[in-house]
Amino acid sequence: MDVWEAIRKRRSIRKFKSDLIPDEKIRMLIESARLAPSGTNTQPWRFIVVKDEKTKKNLQEAAHNQAYIRRAPVIIICCADLSAFNEFSVRVEELIESGALSARTRDIFIPYLKKGMKTVTRKDLITAAATNVSIAVEHIVLRAVELGLGTCWVRWYDDNKVKEILEIPEFVEVMALLPLGIPDEDPDPRPRLSLDKLVYREKYGESYIQEHN
Numbered sequence: 001m002d003v004w005e006a007i008r009k010r011r012s013i014r015k016f017k018s019d020l021i022p023d024e025k026i027r028m029l030i031e032s033a034r035l036a037p038s039g040t041n042t043q044p045w046r047f048i049v050v051k052d053e054k055t056k057k058n059l060q061e062a063a064h065n066q067a068y069i070r071r072a073p074v075i076i077i078c079c080a081d082l083s084a085f086n087e088f089s090v091r092v093e094e095l096i097e098s099g100a101l102s103a104r105t106r107d108i109f110i111p112y113l114k115k116g117m118k119t120v121t122r123k124d125l126i127t128a129a130a131t132n133v134s135i136a137v138e139h140i141v142l143r144a145v146e147l148g149l150g151t152c153w154v155r156w157y158d159d160n161k162v163k164e165i166l167e168i169p170e171f172v173e174v175m176a177l178l179p180l181g182i183p184d185e186d187p188d189p190r191p192r193l194s195l196d197k198l199v200y201r202e203k204y205g206e207s208y209i210q211e212h213n
């Protein structure tokens, strides 16, 4: 399966077979997340793999009782470690070492980031983390399609309850719950906006597609 096929085949799956998912497959999924890109290579994603029935039940309750959540054999809790942003100078050094960034970056970018970190708010860090972690989560979602597995992004939950259930420390934020299992449904594609509503030519508002035709 190529990437385009995985993108086309993916659906949010809310019905799962009861089959257990081997740890090796879960490892393959997390490995796909590990390779995701992130700003300054921060890699703030962290994952908790939940299989325990009682924990799944509690997570379902924290997610406003969305019924399919506990029926998934596995739930991957996708988190952001906000303290990862304190390590940016180490990450920049690694990038310089690997040849991805020039040595000049050390003098220009590191002071810039250090200055920014003095005034950065938790909200700013969460916004940055959300972008990075979302890419990693979607890597999992697409690789799951390739492995014959289904997932559903879940963001509708009570953050504090999820954090309490999983003993997540203060400097970590929950970004998504990802129920995972073998699909027990094969839904048609869900509706999408047409391209002419999404793409503009040169400035916001002028339809790219119409001008093209």
Ligand SMILES: Cc1cc2nc3c(=O)[nH]c(=O)nc-3n(C[C@H](O)[C@H](O)[C@H](O)COP(=O)(O)O)c2cc1C
Binding pocket: 010, 011, 012, 013, 066, 152, 153, 154, 155, 156, 157, 189, 190
């Ligand atoms: C960030 C995000 C949050 C979502 N949260 C939920 C959720 O809490 N519960 C749910 O049932 N589906 C959730 N979904 C799934 C969407 O409803 C779904 O992606 C959308 O309806 C399109 O359907 P499709 O994914 O099958 O193409 C979420 C999706 C995303 C990307």
